[in-house]
Amino acid sequence: MSAQVTASEMLESLTGFEEVAIGQHFGAEALELAEKKPTMLARALAFVHMTREGADAKTAKKRAMELTIKQSSDYFKADEDEPFPEEPVTDQGKEGTAA
Numbered sequence: 001m002s003a004q005v006t007a008s009e010m011l012e013s014l015t016g017f018e019e020v021a022i023g024q025h026f027g028a029e030a031l032e033l034a035e036k037k038p039t040m041l042a043r044a045l046a047f048v049h050m051t052r053e054g055a056d057a058k059t060a061k062k063r064a065m066e067l068t069i070k071q072s073s074d075y076f077k078a079d080e081d082e083p084f085p086e087e088p089v090t091d092q093g094k095e096g097t098a099a
Contacts (some may be wrong), residue, residue: 003049007076011046012039024059049075071089 001020005009014022014030022030022044033041045065067075 002074003046003076005077006079007042007045008079010076011041011047014048016052021051022048022059030086039069039072042075043067046072046075 005013011034019030021029022033025047026033026040026044026076028037028040030041030044033044045062046067047057047064048064051057055063064072
């Protein structure tokens with residue numbers, strides 16, 4: 001199983017309830033994990049994805065923790081690179097341009 005969104009998109013889509021669940025199950029808030037434990041953030045986001053897909057929290061955490069480092073980094077789609085930065089195609093690239 002893998003997500004059809006990027007990790008950045010998943011992070012931006014978190015609800016408050018999901019943020020609380022990450023804190024309860026992973027011992028830190030998502031943004032703290034992003035700064036200090038990026039691999040654990042990937043696992044936490046995979047956990048949220050699995051719960052959105054119907055797994056209960058206990059099962060989702062077990063599955064997320066069983067992922068290898070490689071599997072956790074490959075779980076989400078890669079962020080798109082801007083092929084032509086002067087003509088951005090991603091939302092992230094468009095945010096960096098002046099309108």
